[in-house]
Amino acid sequence: MRVGVLCSTKWGTLDMVAQLTTGERQLAIVVLSLVALLGLAMAAAGRADPIGVHGFIVLAICCGLIFVVLGAYYAPEPSPERLEHYYDDPSKVGIVLTMAWAVVGMFLGVWVASLLAWPDLTFDAAWASFGRLRPAHTSAVIFGFGGNALIATSFHVLQRTSRARLPDQFSPWFVLIGYNLFCVVAATGYFMGVTQSKEYAEPEWYADIWLVVVWVTYFAIYIRTLARRKEPHIYVANWYYMAFILVVAILHIVNNLAVPVSFGHAKSYSVFSGVQDAMVQWWYGHNAVAFFLTAGFLGMMYYYLPKRAGRPIYSYRLSIISFWGITFMYMWAGSHHLLYTALPQWVQTLGMTFSLILLVPSWASAGNALATLNGAWHKVRDDATLRFMMAAAVFYGLTTFEGSFLAIRPVNSLSHYTDWTVGHVHAGALGWVALITFGSIYCIVPWLWKRERMYSARLVEVHFWLAIIGTVIYVFAMWNSGIIQGLMWRTYNENGTLTYSFVESMVAMHPYYIARAFGGLLFLMGAIVGSYNIWMTIRGEAEVAPESADLPEPRLASAPGE
Amino acid sequence: MNFDHDTVVGFTKSWGLFYLIAMAVGVLIYVFWPSNLERFHAAKKNILDEDDKPWK
Numbered sequence: 001m002r003v004g005v006l007c008s009t010k011w012g013t014l015d016m017v018a019q020l021t022t023g024e025r026q027l028a029i030v031v032l033s034l035v036a037l038l039g040l041a042m043a044a045a046g047r048a049d050p051i052g053v054h055g056f057i058v059l060a061i062c063c064g065l066i067f068v069v070l071g072a073y074y075a076p077e078p079s080p081e082r083l084e085h086y087y088d089d090p091s092k093v094g095i096v097l098t099m100a101w102a103v104v105g106m107f108l109g110v111w112v113a114s115l116l117a118w119p120d121l122t123f124d125a126a127w128a129s130f131g132r133l134r135p136a137h138t139s140a141v142i143f144g145f146g147g148n149a150l151i152a153t154s155f156h157v158l159q160r161t162s163r164a165r166l167p168d169q170f171s172p173w174f175v176l177i178g179y180n181l182f183c184v185v186a187a188t189g190y191f192m193g194v195t196q197s198k199e200y201a202e203p204e205w206y207a208d209i210w211l212v213v214v215w216v217t218y219f220a221i222y223i224r225t226l227a228r229r230k231e232p233h234i235y236v237a238n239w240y241y242m243a244f245i246l247v248v249a250i251l252h253i254v255n256n257l258a259v260p261v262s263f264g265h266a267k268s269y270s271v272f273s274g275v276q277d278a279m280v281q282w283w284y285g286h287n288a289v290a291f292f293l294t295a296g297f298l299g300m301m302y303y304y305l306p307k308r309a310g311r312p313i314y315s316y317r318l319s320i321i322s323f324w325g326i327t328f329m330y331m332w333a334g335s336h337h338l339l340y341t342a343l344p345q346w347v348q349t350l351g352m353t354f355s356l357i358l359l360v361p362s363w364a365s366a367g368n369a370l371a372t373l374n375g376a377w378h379k380v381r382d383d384a385t386l387r388f389m390m391a392a393a394v395f396y397g398l399t400t401f402e403g404s405f406l407a408i409r410p411v412n413s414l415s416h417y418t419d420w421t422v423g424h425v426h427a428g429a430l431g432w433v434a435l436i437t438f439g440s441i442y443c444i445v446p447w448l449w450k451r452e453r454m455y456s457a458r459l460v461e462v463h464f465w466l467a468i469i470g471t472v473i474y475v476f477a478m479w480n481s482g483i484i485q486g487l488m489w490r491t492y493n494e495n496g497t498l499t500y501s502f503v504e505s506m507v508a509m510h511p512y513y514i515a516r517a518f519g520g521l522l523f524l525m526g527a528i529v530g531s532y533n534i535w536m537t538i539r540g541e542a543e544v545a546p547e548s549a550d551l552p553e554p555r556l557a558s559a560p561g562e
Numbered sequence: 563m564n565f566d567h568d569t570v571v572g573f574t575k576s577w578g579l580f581y582l583i584a585m586a587v588g589v590l591i592y593v594f595w596p597s598n599l600e601r602f603h604a605a606k607k608n609i610l611d612e613d614d615k616p617w618k
C-alpha cells in the first residue's frame with residue numbers, strides 16, 4: 001500500500017527517515033553535523049572538565065543519528081499523499097521514549113528510596129551518592145518521562161483539534177531529539193557531580209542554553225500549526241499545552257540566568273544572590289509544578305478523558321475559567337516554599353493567600369473531569385484506561401487540596417523540611433501526573449499504531465492496581481513519617497530543650513522508608529508491565545485502517561481560522 | 563521613580579489587586595457572553611467526532 005500506511009504497519013527507523021523529504025534529510029544531516037561540531041568544540045575546550053565529557057556524549061549521539069539518516073538517505077521521496085495524513089512518527093517515538101524514561105527514572109527512585117533505608121546501597125561510589133542519584137531520579141521522571149509524554153501527546157492533540165498537519169517534518173524531530181539530548185546531558189552531568197544546586201533546575205548553563213533553542217522551536221511548531229487550523233476556536237487543551245510551553249520558557253530563562261566560569265568550564269554562578277536567588281528559584285520551582293506538571297497534563301486530560309469516555313467535557317465554560325485561574329494564581333504562589341525565611345513577610349503572606357485561592361480553579365478542573373464521567377461510571381468500572389484517568393483526577397483534587405493546606409503558615413511550620421512534603425509531591429507526581437499519562441498512553445497507542453486495542457487489557461488492569469497500591473503505600477508512609485518527624489523536631493521537655501535528637505527522629509523513620517521503597521517498587525513494576533504491554537501492542541498486527549479515517553484538513557496554504 | 567522597597571510593595575498592593583480583578587472580570591465576561599456559547603458547545607462536541615475526517 002502507500003507509504004503512509006506502510007509506516008504504520010511496519011514500525012522501523014528507516015521507514016521514518018524515508019518519510020522525510022530529501023530536503024528534510026539534508027537539513028537533518030546539516031543540523032546534526034553542526035551540533036556534532038559543537039560537541040567537538042565542547043570536548044576540546046573542556047578537556048578534563050565534565051563539559052569535555054559532555055562534548056563527547058553530544059558528538060557520539062549526533063554521529064550515531066547521522067548514520068541513521070544516511071541509512072535511508074537514498075530511499076525514494078515520500079509520496080505527496082502523506083500530506084493527507086497527520087504526522088505521527090515523532091509522537092510514536094516520543095511514546096516509546098516516555099516509557100523508557102519512566103522505567104529508568106522510577107528505578108532510580110526506588111534506588112534512592114532504598115538508600116535512605118539502607119545507606120550502604122551507595123556502594124562507596126561518588127556517582128551513586130544520594131546527592132547525585134536524587135536529581136537523576138527527579139529529572140528522569142519529570143523531564144524524561146513527563147516531558148516526553150507532553151511532547152508526544154501535544155503533537156497528537158494539536159493536529160486533531162486544529163485539523164491541520166504539523167507544519168513540517170523536521171522541526172518536530174528537532175524538538176523531540178533535542179529535548180532528549182538535554183535530558184541525557186542533564187542526567188549524565190549529575191553522576192559526574194555537575195549541578196547548579198537549584199532544585200528541578202540542576203543542569204548547567206550549556207544544557208540550559210540548548211533547551212532554550214529546543215523550546216523556542218517547540219513553541220513555533222504550535223503557533224505555525226494553529227495558524228493553519230480549520231476550527232476557528234482553539235480547543236481548551238491547546239491553551240493548556242501552550243501555557244505550559246510559553247511559561248516554562250519564561251521560567252527557565254529567568255531562573256537560569258548565570259555567568260559561566262569560562263566557555264570550557266561546566267560551572268556557572270547565578271546572577272541572583274541571597275534571598276532574591278531563593279525567591280527566583282521558588283518562583284521557578286513552584287511554577288514548574290504548575291505549568292510543567294499541571295497545565296500540560298491538564299491539556300492531556302481535557303482531550304483524552306472526553307475522548308475515551310465518549311462524552312464531551314462537562315462544562316466548557318468552567319474549563320476556561322479554571323484555565324485563567326490556574327494561569328494567573330500559580331504565578332504568585334511560589335513564595336510558600338520560603339515561609340519562615342528571610343523573605344519579606346508580606347511576600348510570604350501573598351504566596352500563602354494565592355495558594356489558598358488556587359484551590360478554586362484546581363477543584364474546578366478536577367470536578368469538571370469527574371462530572372464528565374458522571375453517567376459513564378460503568379465504563380470506568382470496565383475500562384482500566386479510563387479508570388487511570390478517573391483516579392488521576394481524584395488524586396489531582398486531593399493533592400491540590402493538600403497543597404493549599406500545606407501552604408498555610410502554621411501548617412507549614414510542622415510540615416516543612418519533613419517527609420510530608422515528599423509525600424505531597426508524590427501524591428501529585430504518581431497519582432496525578434503518572435496516572436493521567438498512563439491513561440492517555442493506553443488511549444493513544446492503539447490509535448497511533450492502528451491497532452484495534454492494547455495487546456492485553458488484563459495487563460492494563462494489573463498496571464492500574466500496581467500503580468494505585470504503590471501510590472497509596474508511598475503516600476501513607478510519607479504522611480506518617482513526615483508528621484512524626486515534624487512532631488519530634490518540635491517536642492520540648494520541661495527544661496525547654498528538645499526531647500528528641502535528630503538521630504532519634506531518623507531511627508523512627510526507618511520502617512516508613514522501607515514501606516516507601518516498597519510502594520515505589522510496586523509503581524516501578526507497573527511501569528515495566530505497561531512498557532511490555534505497549535511494546536507487544538506495537539509489534540502486533542495492524543488492523544486494516546479505513547482509508548478515510550484520521551485525516552487532516554488537506555489544504556496546505558497558510559490561512560488562519562476565520 | 564524611586565525604586566525602593568516601599569514603592570514596589572505599594573505598586574503590588576494597588577495595581578496588582580486591580581489587575582487581578584480586571585482579569586477575573588474580563589474572563590467572566592468572555593465566558594458568559596451569550597454569542598460565545600454556541601462556539602464553546604461546538605468546541606467540546608467536535609473533538610468527539612469518531613471518524614475524524616477533514617472538515618468539509
